[in-house]
Amino acid sequence: MDAPLDAESAYLKRYPDVAGAIKAGTVTSALEHFLNYGRFEGRVWLGPAVAEVAAEPAASSPEPELPAVPHNCDAVLLTQGFLFVDGWVDDRFDRLVGIEVGAAGRQPALAAGPCRHRRQDVEQHLEVSSPFEGGFWQLFEVPPEMAARPIGLRLRLASGHAIALNPGNVVRLSLREHLESVLGFYGRRHLIGSQVARSFAELDAGLAVTLERMHDAVRATREALSEGSYGPRPARPLLSFVCCIYGIPDFLFLQVAQFARYASLERFEFIYVNNTPELEEVLHRDAELAASVFGTSITIISLNQNTGFSHANNVGIAAARAQTIVVINPDVFPYDAASVVALTKLAAGKARRAIAGGKLFYADGTVMHEGMYFVADPRLSALARTKVWTVEHFRKGFPDLGGRASLPVQAVSGALMVFDRADFDQLGGFDERFVYGHYEDADLCLRFAEQGWKVLYDGALTFWHYEGRGSIKRPEHAGALHFNRWYFSRKWQGRLDNG
C-alpha cells in the first residue's frame, strides 16, 4: 500500500502506538493500520484521501480509483431500457457523490447522484458505532444497446476518486417485474429520517422522471386477456357498478349477494375488472354462478397484470352501458335496502356535473367515511421543506350521528363514487399516471371541482366498507404510495395552496 508520506508521518505522530505496532510486525504501515483498525476506532487520517490503485482500472479511465474503500454491489437489475443498482459503500471518509453507468471498459455514459439508505448489515460488518446510510441505489434509464452489453458501474467520491463496481450477476427482468422490484425496494428501504421527506427529495431530483418513464413503458404492455358477460343483460342498465378486483376473488359473489339481499338486480349491471391474471378463471366461474343465483348481469374483464385502480376502472367504465356509473370497491356492501334506493335516485342523468360519495361504515357500525378534505401535513411538510398533502376523512371511526343529508366536500372516497359517464369521459377518466392505487379518487374529485362541478358527500348512500380487506398488499404498493403522494402533491400544490 502506498500513501503520501506526510500523511503516513502525521498518522504515526498522532498515534504513537501505531509505530509500535509496525515495529512489532502487526502491521506494515500506518495506512494499513488505519484501513484495518484505525478508522473503526475513531482515528483520523490526516492527509489526502486514502487511495489505492484499482485492481483492474478501466482502460479508458485514467483517474485513480479506490478499491480499498469497502464496498459492494449487491444487485443489478436490468431490463430493456432501465437499470437498477443497489449496493453499499463505506463513504464516511470520502462521501459518495455519484453513480456512473456505461458499457464495461468505456467511459461512463450516464451519471446520477446516489440515493442512500440505511443498511444495518453493513453497519455490523463495518462495526460502526453510530448508524449511517451506507447503502446506495439508483435507477437509470439506459439506451437499449447498453442493456445488451456488459455493464460498467462506478462510484464517484467527493474527492474525485472513483471505485469500479463489480456488477456480479446481472439479473434480467421483464419491465413489469422490474418496476415491481424497484417499487418494492423503494417501499421497504430503511432511512435515517423521514421516508416521505426523502422520497420527495429523491423524486424531485429526477427519480420521478425515470419512474414515470418506466411506468409508461409498463402501461404500454397492458391488455385484456379475456372478457365474458353472464346473466341477463339489460338493454340499458340503470346503473353500472364498476369494481376492480385485485388478489381476492371472494368478494365478487359476496358483493352481488349483498346487493341481491336488498334489491332486484335486473336493472343493474356489474362489471368486474380483474387485475390478477391468475384469478381469471375463478372470477369467470364466480361471475357465472352469481349471475345465475342472483339474476343479474355480470361482466368480467380480465387484464394481464395489475394495472392499478385508475386503469382498471377506466377499462370497466369504458365497457359500462349505463349513463350513471358507480365505482365501488369489492369490500363495499349496501347497508340496507334504502342504500340501493338512494343509488337509483342518482341514476339516469341525475348525477350530472357532480361526483357523489357515500356514508361508509366499518363493520362495527362506526363511520368510516363522510367525505374527505386535504391537509398539508405540518410535520411532513417541515421535513420535506415543501407542502406534503394528505387526505383526511371526516369523523373516521366515530359513531354515526344519523345524518343523511347531502353536503359539499373537497373529495369523496373511491371506495364508492357515483357520477355520470359523460362527465367522467370529458375529464379523461382516472389519471393513469398514479401507480397502482392511492390518491386517484381525490385527484378525480379535484378535477370535477376544477370544472365548477359538485363534489358531494351523500349521507343517504349508506354502505359498509371493510376498508383494506378487499385486496392484497404487496411490497411494491408501499413504494407506489411514496410516488403517488409526491405526484398528487406536485400536481395540485399550487391549487390546493390557494384553497
Add this chain to the structure above:
Amino acid sequence: MKILEISLFHPELVRGGAQQAAYELFLGMRRAGLDATLLASADLSGPKALFKPGAIITGFDGRKNEFLFLSDAFDHVWLRNLNIRALHWFEEFLRDRNPDIVHFHHFLTFGLELFLIARRALPKARLFLTLHEFLAICRADGHMLRTFDKTLCTEASSVRCHQCFPDTTPEMFRLREDWIKQALGVFDGFIAPTEFVRERYVAWGLPARKVHVVTNAQSDYSKLDSWRLRPPSPADRTRRHNRFAFFGQLVDVKGLGVVFEALDIFAKRYEEALTFEINGSNLKFASEKFRGQFEDFVSGKHGLPERIKVTYNGSYAMTDLPARMARIDWVLVPSIWWEIFGLVLSEAFMFRRPPIASRIGGLAERVQNEKNGLLFDAGDADELADIFYRAITEEGLWKRLSAASPGVPSVESVVQAHLKVFAGGPPGAARRARAA
C-alpha cells in the same frame, strides 16, 4: 301434499345423527302415506363409483323415492356450491318434483345458494330447515368451542370469531354471518331438536316466531326381537350395576378423555370393580393426543388395575344396539361441547339404560337429573368418578332411574309434529308441536 326431504348424506353411506334423523323422518312419512321424497347428498369422500358422468342427481341403489345429490364442488369457506351445473340441475329437479314442502336438513355439501334457488324455483312451496348443529353460527365446525383453549363459547361475534381464527379478519366473519342469514332468509320456518338450540339461534338473530322445537325422529330399536325376546339373565337381579358404556364418535369433543381421567381417579379413590365399553368409530378425526390416550386405555398399556376393564367394541349399527345395550347398565354421555340433541340419549332411553351425561346444552335439557339419569359438570372427571361409585353402590338408584326412562317418541308422532309445523298456524301452536 308432496314433501321433499333434503339430507346431508345418506345414513347408508355416511353415519351421522343428522342424516339418521332425516332418514327416519322420511321413512316415517312414507309409512304415514305421505308423498315424500328423499334427496341425500354424497360427496367425494364416499364411494366415487356413485358419481356418474354428467349427472348431478341420481337414484340410489334402486330405492324408490330416494335420490342422491352428487356434490363435487362444495366450498367450505363460504359454504357455497361452485358447480354451476349443480345449481342448474338442482333447480330443475325441484321444478320436476314440484313439492309443496321442501325440508332441508343442512347446507353442507349443497351450498347456501341452493336455498335461494329453492325459493326461486318454488315460489309457492313452504321451505323449512332443521338446525342440526351450530355451523351457521360457528366456523369452528359448529362446536362453539374457542379454538385456542377449547373453552365453551356462548356467543359468536366478528371479533370473537377472529380470535378463534386469527388469519381471518373480523370483517370476513361479518360477511359470513350476512351471507348465511341472507340464505336462511328464504325459510318459512326452522326446526330445532331442542329448546337449547332454538334459544341459541334466536339469540343469534333468527326470528323467534319462525323457530319451532320438534324432536328428532328415531325408531325404537328396543322393539326389535333381539331385545324384546331376550330372556332376562338371573344375574341381572342380583349383581351390581357397574357396567358403563360410551356410544358415539371417537372424537375429542365427545369427552371420552374425561371418562379416562375419571377412571384414573376412581381407581385411586375406590376399590369397586367396573367395566367400561366403548362403541363407536371415526377415531381418525380425533386429535393425535386423544388417539394416543385412547390406544393406551384400550390396549391396557395405561395400567389401570384389573378390576377396571376397558373394552373397545368397534363401530355399531342401530340394529346392533340390543346386543350392545344388553351387556351394560349405564350410558355415558360425557361431551365437552354444546351437544345440541344427543342422539345417544334416545338410544339410552329406549333401552332403559340411564344416562350419565354432561350438564350441558341439549343433554342438560333432555336428561332430568336424578329422575331419569344423572348429570355432572362438563369436563369434571372428579365428579364423574364419584358418580361411578354412586352408580355402582347406591341401592335402588339404577332401578329407579331406569324405570323413569321416557323412552323415545314414536316416529309417527314426530312426523305429525313436523306436519303441524309445515302447515303453519300461529307461532305458539307451532312451538307446542313437539312430539310427546
